[in-house]
Ligand SMILES: NC(=O)C1=CN([C@@H]2O[C@H](COP(=O)(O)OP(=O)(O)OC[C@H]3O[C@@H](n4cnc5c(N)ncnc54)[C@H](O)[C@@H]3O)[C@@H](O)[C@H]2O)C=CC1
Protein backbone atom coordinates (compact mmCIF):
# COMPACT_ATOMS: atom_id res chain seq x y z
CA UNK A 224 0.00 0.00 0.00
CA UNK A 225 1.31 3.50 -0.78
CA UNK A 226 2.27 5.75 2.13
CA UNK A 227 -0.59 8.17 1.35
CA UNK A 228 -3.17 5.34 1.34
CA UNK A 229 -1.77 3.95 4.57
CA UNK A 230 -2.07 7.31 6.32
CA UNK A 231 -5.53 7.98 4.88
CA UNK A 232 -6.71 4.61 6.26
CA UNK A 233 -5.24 5.40 9.64
CA UNK A 234 -6.77 8.89 9.77
CA UNK A 235 -10.20 7.47 8.78
CA UNK A 236 -10.08 4.85 11.51
CA UNK A 237 -8.94 7.27 14.20
CA UNK A 238 -11.37 10.08 13.32
CA UNK A 239 -14.40 8.17 12.02
CA UNK A 240 -16.95 10.54 13.55
CA UNK A 241 -15.40 13.71 12.08
CA UNK A 242 -16.56 13.95 8.43
CA UNK A 243 -15.36 17.51 7.78
CA UNK A 244 -11.89 16.72 9.11
CA UNK A 245 -11.71 13.56 6.98
CA UNK A 246 -12.82 15.54 3.93
CA UNK A 247 -10.10 18.16 4.44
CA UNK A 248 -7.37 15.54 5.02
CA UNK A 249 -8.51 13.50 2.02
CA UNK A 250 -8.42 16.49 -0.31
CA UNK A 251 -4.96 17.57 0.86
CA UNK A 252 -3.31 14.13 0.87
CA UNK A 253 -4.81 13.15 -2.50
CA UNK A 254 -3.31 16.20 -4.14
CA UNK A 255 0.04 15.73 -2.38
CA UNK A 256 0.48 12.25 -3.90
CA UNK A 257 3.14 13.25 -6.46
CA UNK A 258 5.20 15.11 -3.82
CA UNK A 259 4.94 12.26 -1.31
CA UNK A 260 5.76 9.62 -3.93
CA UNK A 261 8.92 11.52 -4.86
CA UNK A 262 10.09 11.39 -1.20
CA UNK A 263 8.22 8.31 0.02
CA UNK A 264 11.02 6.55 1.88
CA UNK A 265 12.16 9.60 3.83
CA UNK A 266 8.66 10.81 4.71
CA UNK A 267 7.54 7.35 5.81
CA UNK A 268 10.60 6.89 8.04
CA UNK A 269 10.00 10.30 9.59
CA UNK A 270 6.22 9.59 9.95
CA UNK A 271 5.74 13.03 8.45
CA UNK A 272 2.10 12.58 7.39
CA UNK A 273 1.09 10.93 10.66
CA UNK A 274 2.53 13.92 12.52
CA UNK A 275 0.94 16.42 10.12
CA UNK A 276 -2.55 14.94 10.55
CA UNK A 277 -2.43 14.70 14.37
CA UNK A 278 -2.83 18.04 16.20
CA UNK A 279 -0.01 19.06 18.55
CA UNK A 280 -2.74 19.30 21.21
CA UNK A 281 -6.42 20.09 21.61
CA UNK A 282 -8.32 21.68 24.47
CA UNK A 283 -11.99 21.18 25.27
CA UNK A 284 -13.53 23.04 28.16
CA UNK A 285 -16.76 24.03 29.90
CA UNK A 286 -17.99 27.61 29.38
CA UNK A 287 -20.62 28.52 32.01
CA UNK A 288 -22.29 31.95 31.82
CA UNK A 289 -25.43 33.65 33.15
CA UNK A 290 -28.16 34.80 30.73
CA UNK A 291 -30.36 37.89 31.14
CA UNK A 292 -32.98 35.92 33.08
CA UNK A 293 -30.42 34.84 35.68
CA UNK A 294 -30.28 31.30 34.27
CA UNK A 295 -26.88 29.60 34.08
CA UNK A 296 -26.08 28.36 30.56
CA UNK A 297 -23.29 25.94 29.65
CA UNK A 298 -21.45 25.78 26.32
CA UNK A 299 -18.40 23.84 25.17
CA UNK A 300 -15.20 25.64 24.18
CA UNK A 301 -12.42 24.28 21.93
CA UNK A 302 -8.93 25.23 20.83
CA UNK A 303 -6.93 22.98 18.55
CA UNK A 304 -3.22 23.83 18.28
CA UNK A 305 -2.44 21.93 15.13
CA UNK A 306 1.07 22.71 13.97
CA UNK A 307 3.58 25.38 15.01
CA UNK A 308 6.58 24.42 12.91
CA UNK A 309 6.72 27.74 11.05
CA UNK A 310 5.37 30.11 13.72
CA UNK A 311 2.98 30.51 16.66
CA UNK A 312 -0.43 28.87 16.22
CA UNK A 313 -2.76 31.27 14.40
CA UNK A 314 -6.41 30.96 13.42
CA UNK A 315 -9.87 32.17 14.28
CA UNK A 316 -12.55 31.33 16.83
CA UNK A 317 -15.90 30.17 15.46
CA UNK A 318 -19.06 30.77 17.53
CA UNK A 319 -21.92 28.81 15.99
CA UNK A 320 -24.28 26.08 17.26
CA UNK A 321 -22.85 23.61 14.71
CA UNK A 322 -19.34 23.76 16.18
CA UNK A 323 -17.82 20.44 17.30
CA UNK A 324 -14.31 19.04 17.52
CA UNK A 325 -14.36 17.69 13.94
CA UNK A 326 -15.20 21.11 12.50
CA UNK A 327 -12.51 22.82 14.55
CA UNK A 328 -9.97 20.19 13.48
CA UNK A 329 -10.81 20.59 9.78
CA UNK A 330 -10.44 24.35 10.09
CA UNK A 331 -7.17 24.02 12.04
CA UNK A 332 -5.76 21.57 9.49
CA UNK A 333 -6.61 23.88 6.57
CA UNK A 334 -5.05 26.76 8.48
CA UNK A 335 -1.61 25.06 8.47
CA UNK A 336 -1.35 25.25 4.67
CA UNK A 337 -3.12 28.59 4.32
CA UNK A 338 -0.82 30.26 6.82
CA UNK A 339 2.20 28.76 5.10
CA UNK A 340 1.00 30.16 1.75
CA UNK A 341 0.95 33.71 3.15
CA UNK A 342 4.77 33.56 3.36
CA UNK A 343 4.54 34.87 6.94
CA UNK A 344 5.72 33.05 10.10
CA UNK A 345 2.43 31.66 11.43
CA UNK A 346 1.44 28.11 12.36
CA UNK A 347 -2.03 26.55 12.22
CA UNK A 348 -4.72 26.53 14.91
CA UNK A 349 -8.44 27.09 15.33
CA UNK A 350 -11.01 27.26 18.10
CA UNK A 351 -14.53 28.18 18.99
CA UNK A 352 -17.68 27.12 20.75
CA UNK A 353 -21.22 25.92 20.12
CA UNK A 354 -22.44 29.23 21.61
CA UNK A 355 -24.78 31.14 19.26
CA UNK A 356 -24.37 34.93 19.49
CA UNK A 357 -27.54 35.41 17.38
CA UNK A 358 -30.37 36.92 19.40
CA UNK A 359 -28.20 37.42 22.51
CA UNK A 360 -27.90 40.79 24.23
CA UNK A 361 -24.50 42.52 24.40
CA UNK A 362 -24.36 41.66 28.10
CA UNK A 363 -24.94 37.97 27.40
CA UNK A 364 -22.29 37.95 24.68
CA UNK A 365 -19.87 39.63 27.10
CA UNK A 366 -20.64 37.08 29.83
CA UNK A 367 -19.95 34.24 27.43
CA UNK A 368 -16.74 35.79 26.04
CA UNK A 369 -15.36 36.47 29.51
CA UNK A 370 -16.03 32.93 30.64
CA UNK A 371 -14.58 31.50 27.41
CA UNK A 372 -11.39 33.54 27.80
CA UNK A 373 -11.07 32.70 31.50
CA UNK A 374 -10.19 29.18 30.38
CA UNK A 375 -8.59 29.89 26.98
CA UNK A 376 -6.11 32.42 28.43
CA UNK A 377 -4.12 29.56 29.99
CA UNK A 378 -3.11 28.26 26.58
CA UNK A 379 -2.49 31.32 24.39
CA UNK A 380 -0.05 34.25 24.16
CA UNK A 381 1.48 36.62 21.60
CA UNK A 382 4.31 34.16 20.83
CA UNK A 383 2.33 30.99 21.57
CA UNK A 384 -1.10 31.04 19.95
CA UNK A 385 -2.95 34.08 18.60
CA UNK A 386 -6.70 33.58 17.97
CA UNK A 387 -8.89 35.92 15.87
CA UNK A 388 -12.42 36.15 14.45
CA UNK A 389 -14.37 33.67 12.31
CA UNK A 390 -18.10 32.97 11.93
CA UNK A 391 -19.93 34.62 14.84
CA UNK A 392 -16.79 36.28 16.22
CA UNK A 393 -16.38 39.90 15.17
CA UNK A 394 -15.00 43.09 16.70
CA UNK A 395 -17.45 43.02 19.63
CA UNK A 396 -16.49 39.50 20.72
CA UNK A 397 -12.74 40.10 20.22
CA UNK A 398 -13.01 43.24 22.39
CA UNK A 399 -14.66 41.38 25.29
CA UNK A 400 -12.13 38.54 25.04
CA UNK A 401 -9.15 40.92 24.92
CA UNK A 402 -10.42 42.75 28.01
CA UNK A 403 -10.69 39.50 29.95
CA UNK A 404 -7.24 38.25 28.86
CA UNK A 405 -5.66 41.53 29.98
CA UNK A 406 -7.47 41.38 33.30
CA UNK A 407 -6.46 37.81 34.14
CA UNK A 408 -2.94 37.74 32.73
CA UNK A 409 -2.11 41.36 33.58
CA UNK A 410 -0.40 41.69 30.21
CA UNK A 411 -0.98 44.05 27.31
CA UNK A 412 0.14 42.07 24.31
CA UNK A 413 -1.05 41.20 20.81
CA UNK A 414 -2.70 37.97 21.92
CA UNK A 415 -5.67 38.38 19.58
CA UNK A 416 -6.03 39.92 16.13
CA UNK A 417 -9.02 41.67 14.64
CA UNK A 418 -8.85 44.06 17.59
CA UNK A 419 -10.48 47.51 17.56
CA UNK A 420 -8.34 50.34 16.20
CA UNK A 421 -8.18 52.10 19.60
CA UNK A 422 -6.42 49.14 21.27
CA UNK A 423 -3.97 47.64 18.81
CA UNK A 424 -6.04 46.58 15.81
CA UNK A 425 -4.78 47.01 12.28
CA UNK A 426 -6.37 49.20 9.65
CA UNK A 427 -7.71 47.05 6.80
CA UNK A 428 -8.07 43.84 8.90
CA UNK A 429 -11.86 44.17 8.77
CA UNK A 430 -11.79 44.39 4.98
CA UNK A 431 -8.85 42.02 4.44
CA UNK A 432 -10.45 38.64 3.73
CA UNK A 433 -13.00 40.01 1.25
CA UNK A 434 -10.56 42.43 -0.38
CA UNK A 435 -7.88 39.72 -0.57
CA UNK A 436 -10.35 37.37 -2.25
CA UNK A 437 -10.92 39.96 -4.97
CA UNK A 438 -7.20 40.68 -5.40
CA UNK A 439 -6.72 36.94 -5.96
CA UNK A 440 -9.70 36.75 -8.35
CA UNK A 441 -8.47 39.77 -10.31
CA UNK A 442 -4.98 38.27 -10.71
CA UNK A 443 -6.46 34.92 -11.75
CA UNK A 444 -8.64 36.56 -14.40
CA UNK A 445 -5.79 38.82 -15.55
CA UNK A 446 -3.59 35.78 -16.13
CA UNK A 447 -6.40 34.30 -18.22
CA UNK A 448 -6.78 37.38 -20.40
CA UNK A 449 -9.71 39.14 -18.71
CA UNK A 450 -10.64 41.04 -15.52
CA UNK A 451 -13.45 41.74 -13.03
CA UNK A 452 -14.79 44.81 -14.81
CA UNK A 453 -18.27 44.19 -16.22
CA UNK A 454 -18.55 40.68 -14.74
CA UNK A 455 -21.72 39.51 -12.99
CA UNK A 456 -20.75 37.99 -9.64
CA UNK A 457 -22.71 35.64 -7.37
CA UNK A 458 -21.72 35.88 -3.70
CA UNK A 459 -23.03 33.79 -0.80
CA UNK A 460 -22.95 34.87 2.84
CA UNK A 461 -23.66 38.29 4.27
CA UNK A 462 -21.00 38.48 6.96
CA UNK A 463 -17.52 39.91 7.19
CA UNK A 464 -16.05 38.11 4.17
CA UNK A 465 -19.08 38.54 1.88
CA UNK A 466 -19.60 42.24 2.63
CA UNK A 467 -16.04 43.31 1.82
CA UNK A 468 -15.83 40.96 -1.17
CA UNK A 469 -18.91 42.69 -2.57
CA UNK A 470 -17.44 46.12 -1.84
CA UNK A 471 -14.10 45.40 -3.54
CA UNK A 472 -15.80 43.68 -6.49
CA UNK A 473 -17.75 46.88 -7.10
CA UNK A 474 -14.62 49.02 -6.77
CA UNK A 475 -13.05 46.86 -9.49
CA UNK A 476 -16.04 47.42 -11.79
CA UNK A 477 -17.81 44.08 -11.20
CA UNK A 478 -21.50 43.62 -10.42
CA UNK A 479 -22.26 41.40 -7.41
CA UNK A 480 -25.96 40.53 -7.54
CA UNK A 481 -26.52 38.10 -4.65
CA UNK A 482 -25.87 37.51 -0.95
CA UNK A 483 -27.33 35.07 1.59
CA UNK A 484 -27.68 34.20 5.25
CA UNK A 485 -28.72 31.02 7.02
CA UNK A 486 -32.43 31.57 6.32
CA UNK A 487 -32.59 33.03 2.81
CA UNK A 488 -30.95 34.87 -0.06
CA UNK A 489 -31.16 38.06 -2.09
CA UNK A 490 -31.10 38.52 -5.84
CA UNK A 491 -30.61 42.18 -6.65
CA UNK A 492 -30.19 42.59 -10.43
CA UNK A 493 -29.16 46.24 -10.02
CA UNK A 494 -26.23 45.17 -7.86
CA UNK A 495 -26.01 44.77 -4.08
CA UNK A 496 -26.24 48.05 -2.14
CA UNK A 497 -23.26 47.62 0.22
CA UNK A 498 -24.13 50.51 2.50
CA UNK A 499 -27.59 49.01 3.07
CA UNK A 500 -26.16 45.50 3.56
CA UNK A 501 -23.70 46.82 6.16
CA UNK A 502 -26.49 48.66 7.97
CA UNK A 503 -28.66 45.50 8.08
CA UNK A 504 -25.90 43.05 9.03
CA UNK A 505 -23.18 45.00 10.87
CA UNK A 506 -25.29 47.57 12.71
CA UNK A 507 -28.74 46.01 13.19
CA UNK A 508 -27.58 42.35 13.12
CA UNK A 509 -30.88 41.68 11.31
CA UNK A 510 -32.15 39.26 8.65
CA UNK A 511 -31.86 39.85 4.90
CA UNK A 512 -35.63 40.40 4.76
CA UNK A 513 -34.80 43.89 6.06
CA UNK A 514 -32.51 44.46 3.08
CA UNK A 515 -35.30 43.41 0.71
CA UNK A 516 -37.85 45.60 2.50
CA UNK A 517 -35.64 48.68 1.99
CA UNK A 518 -34.56 47.98 -1.61
CA UNK A 519 -37.22 47.87 -4.37
CA UNK A 520 -34.93 46.13 -6.91
CA UNK A 521 -34.18 43.19 -4.55
CA UNK A 522 -35.95 39.83 -4.50
CA UNK A 523 -35.83 37.78 -1.29
CA UNK A 524 -36.06 33.95 -1.41
CA UNK A 525 -36.29 31.56 1.53
CA UNK A 526 -33.74 28.73 1.76
CA UNK A 527 -30.69 28.43 -0.50
CA UNK A 528 -30.38 29.21 -4.21
CA UNK A 529 -27.60 31.72 -4.85
CA UNK A 530 -25.85 29.35 -7.29
CA UNK A 531 -28.88 29.17 -9.58
CA UNK A 532 -28.29 32.78 -10.63
CA UNK A 533 -26.49 33.28 -13.95
CA UNK A 534 -23.03 34.65 -13.23
CA UNK A 535 -19.50 34.91 -14.64
CA UNK A 536 -17.78 34.51 -11.28
CA UNK A 537 -18.95 32.74 -8.10
CA UNK A 538 -17.60 33.61 -4.65
CA UNK A 539 -18.85 31.29 -1.88
CA UNK A 540 -18.33 33.26 1.36
CA UNK A 541 -20.68 31.60 3.91
CA UNK A 542 -19.67 28.19 5.28
CA UNK A 543 -18.36 24.67 4.56
CA UNK A 544 -20.04 22.45 1.94
CA UNK A 545 -22.52 25.13 0.84
CA UNK A 546 -21.80 24.52 -2.88
CA UNK A 547 -22.66 20.95 -3.88
CA UNK A 548 -22.68 18.97 -7.11
CA UNK A 549 -26.12 20.25 -8.21
CA UNK A 550 -24.95 23.83 -7.65
CA UNK A 551 -21.78 23.12 -9.62
CA UNK A 552 -23.83 21.78 -12.53
CA UNK A 553 -25.97 24.92 -12.53
CA UNK A 554 -22.92 27.18 -12.47
CA UNK A 555 -21.37 25.33 -15.42
CA UNK A 556 -24.65 25.33 -17.37
CA UNK A 557 -24.92 29.08 -16.79
CA UNK A 558 -21.42 29.72 -18.18
CA UNK A 559 -19.61 30.58 -14.92
CA UNK A 560 -15.87 30.92 -15.65
CA UNK A 561 -14.35 31.11 -12.15
CA UNK A 562 -15.08 30.03 -8.57
CA UNK A 563 -12.89 31.51 -5.83
CA UNK A 564 -13.61 30.39 -2.28
CA UNK A 565 -13.98 33.11 0.37
CA UNK A 566 -15.21 30.64 2.98
CA UNK A 567 -13.29 27.60 4.26
CA UNK A 568 -14.04 24.46 2.22
CA UNK A 569 -17.42 25.75 0.91
CA UNK A 570 -17.32 23.45 -2.14
CA UNK A 571 -17.80 19.70 -1.74
CA UNK A 572 -15.07 17.45 -3.18
CA UNK A 573 -17.48 16.17 -5.85
CA UNK A 574 -18.48 19.69 -6.87
CA UNK A 575 -14.83 20.80 -6.99
CA UNK A 576 -13.97 17.95 -9.35
CA UNK A 577 -16.96 18.72 -11.58
CA UNK A 578 -15.98 22.39 -11.83
CA UNK A 579 -12.35 21.52 -12.62
CA UNK A 580 -13.36 18.88 -15.18
CA UNK A 581 -15.53 21.48 -16.89
CA UNK A 582 -12.66 23.98 -17.11
CA UNK A 583 -13.99 26.39 -14.51
CA UNK A 584 -11.04 28.21 -12.90
CA UNK A 585 -11.16 27.14 -9.26
CA UNK A 586 -9.12 28.63 -6.40
CA UNK A 587 -9.55 26.92 -2.99
CA UNK A 588 -10.16 28.83 0.23
CA UNK A 589 -6.77 28.14 1.72
CA UNK A 590 -5.30 30.35 -1.04
CA UNK A 591 -8.19 32.66 -1.92
CA UNK A 592 -9.21 33.67 1.62
CA UNK A 593 -5.67 33.86 3.05
CA UNK A 594 -5.78 37.66 3.03
CA UNK A 595 -7.54 37.68 6.41
CA UNK A 596 -4.95 35.72 8.32
CA UNK A 597 -2.13 37.43 6.40
CA UNK A 598 -3.38 40.80 7.60
CA UNK A 599 -3.71 39.35 11.10
CA UNK A 600 0.00 38.54 10.87
CA UNK A 601 0.59 42.16 9.81
CA UNK A 602 -1.37 43.20 12.91
CA UNK A 603 0.97 41.04 15.00
CA UNK A 604 3.98 42.77 13.42
CA UNK A 605 2.55 46.21 14.20
CA UNK A 606 1.83 45.16 17.81
CA UNK A 607 5.39 43.87 18.23
CA UNK A 608 6.95 47.08 16.98
CA UNK A 609 4.37 49.25 18.82
CA UNK A 610 3.44 51.05 15.60
CA UNK A 611 0.37 51.44 13.39
CA UNK A 612 0.62 51.43 9.63
CA UNK A 613 -1.71 53.40 7.35
CA UNK A 614 -4.64 51.76 5.57
CA UNK A 615 -2.84 52.20 2.24
CA UNK A 616 0.32 50.55 3.56
CA UNK A 617 -1.53 47.49 4.89
CA UNK A 618 -3.76 47.24 1.82
CA UNK A 619 -0.73 47.38 -0.51
CA UNK A 620 1.01 44.60 1.46
CA UNK A 621 -2.21 42.55 1.37
CA UNK A 622 -2.47 42.92 -2.39
CA UNK A 623 1.19 41.95 -2.82
CA UNK A 624 0.67 38.84 -0.67
CA UNK A 625 -2.41 37.72 -2.65
CA UNK A 626 -0.73 38.20 -6.03
CA UNK A 627 2.27 36.28 -4.73
CA UNK A 628 0.09 33.42 -3.48
CA UNK A 629 -1.55 33.15 -6.89
CA UNK A 630 1.81 32.84 -8.67
CA UNK A 631 3.19 30.41 -6.08
CA UNK A 632 0.23 28.04 -6.39
CA UNK A 633 0.26 28.36 -10.16
CA UNK A 634 4.00 27.52 -10.26
CA UNK A 635 3.63 24.60 -7.82
CA UNK A 636 0.87 23.08 -9.97
CA UNK A 637 3.05 23.45 -13.09
CA UNK A 638 6.10 21.91 -11.37
CA UNK A 639 4.08 18.74 -10.81
CA UNK A 640 2.54 18.66 -14.29
CA UNK A 641 -0.89 19.85 -13.15
CA UNK A 642 -1.11 23.27 -14.77
CA UNK A 643 -4.27 25.13 -13.79
CA UNK A 644 -5.07 22.81 -10.86
CA UNK A 645 -4.93 25.40 -8.07
CA UNK A 646 -6.17 22.91 -5.47
CA UNK A 647 -3.06 20.81 -6.03
CA UNK A 648 -0.91 23.94 -6.34
CA UNK A 649 -2.13 25.37 -3.00
CA UNK A 650 -1.73 22.11 -1.13
CA UNK A 651 1.73 21.47 -2.55
CA UNK A 652 3.07 25.01 -2.06
CA UNK A 653 1.64 25.18 1.49
CA UNK A 654 2.96 21.73 2.38
CA UNK A 655 6.54 22.17 1.11
CA UNK A 656 7.53 24.86 3.60
CA UNK A 657 5.87 23.14 6.56
CA UNK A 658 7.40 19.75 5.68
CA UNK A 659 10.83 21.30 5.36
CA UNK A 660 10.52 23.00 8.78
CA UNK A 661 9.20 19.83 10.44
CA UNK A 662 12.06 17.72 9.13
CA UNK A 663 14.65 20.35 10.15
CA UNK A 664 13.28 20.41 13.71
CA UNK A 665 13.66 16.67 14.33
CA UNK A 666 11.15 14.32 15.91
CA UNK A 667 8.66 16.57 17.70
N1 LIG B 1 -13.50 36.51 8.90
C1 LIG B 1 -12.35 36.15 8.35
O1 LIG B 1 -11.37 36.90 8.40
C2 LIG B 1 -12.23 34.86 7.64
C3 LIG B 1 -13.31 34.02 7.45
N2 LIG B 1 -13.17 32.90 6.70
C4 LIG B 1 -14.29 32.01 6.45
O2 LIG B 1 -15.29 32.73 5.73
C5 LIG B 1 -16.60 32.19 6.03
C6 LIG B 1 -17.49 33.32 6.51
O3 LIG B 1 -16.92 33.88 7.70
P1 LIG B 1 -17.28 35.35 8.20
O4 LIG B 1 -17.79 36.18 7.09
O5 LIG B 1 -16.13 35.80 8.98
O6 LIG B 1 -18.43 35.03 9.22
P2 LIG B 1 -19.67 35.94 9.65
O7 LIG B 1 -20.18 35.38 10.91
O8 LIG B 1 -19.32 37.39 9.58
O9 LIG B 1 -20.67 35.65 8.46
C7 LIG B 1 -21.04 34.36 8.10
C8 LIG B 1 -22.14 34.49 7.09
O10 LIG B 1 -22.44 33.22 6.55
C9 LIG B 1 -23.79 32.92 6.79
N3 LIG B 1 -23.93 31.53 7.15
C10 LIG B 1 -23.37 30.88 8.19
N4 LIG B 1 -23.79 29.62 8.21
C11 LIG B 1 -24.59 29.48 7.14
C12 LIG B 1 -25.31 28.42 6.60
N5 LIG B 1 -25.29 27.22 7.19
N6 LIG B 1 -26.02 28.64 5.47
C13 LIG B 1 -26.03 29.84 4.86
N7 LIG B 1 -25.37 30.90 5.34
C14 LIG B 1 -24.66 30.71 6.45
C15 LIG B 1 -24.21 33.77 7.97
O11 LIG B 1 -25.58 34.03 7.98
C16 LIG B 1 -23.39 35.03 7.72
O12 LIG B 1 -24.04 35.87 6.83
C17 LIG B 1 -16.34 31.05 7.02
O13 LIG B 1 -16.16 29.86 6.31
C18 LIG B 1 -15.01 31.45 7.66
O14 LIG B 1 -14.35 30.35 8.21
C19 LIG B 1 -11.99 32.60 6.09
C20 LIG B 1 -10.89 33.38 6.25
C21 LIG B 1 -10.91 34.53 7.11
Ligand SMILES: O=C(O)CCC(=O)C(=O)O
Pocket residue numbers: 313314315316337385386387388389416567592593595596597599
Ligand atom coordinates in the same frame (compact mmCIF):
# COMPACT_ATOMS: atom_id res chain seq x y z
O1 LIG C 1 -7.07 36.10 11.20
C1 LIG C 1 -6.85 35.00 11.67
O2 LIG C 1 -5.99 34.77 12.50
C2 LIG C 1 -7.65 33.79 11.27
C3 LIG C 1 -8.61 33.95 10.16
C4 LIG C 1 -9.27 32.63 9.97
O3 LIG C 1 -9.84 32.09 10.89
C5 LIG C 1 -9.15 31.93 8.71
O4 LIG C 1 -8.24 32.22 7.94
O5 LIG C 1 -9.97 31.02 8.47
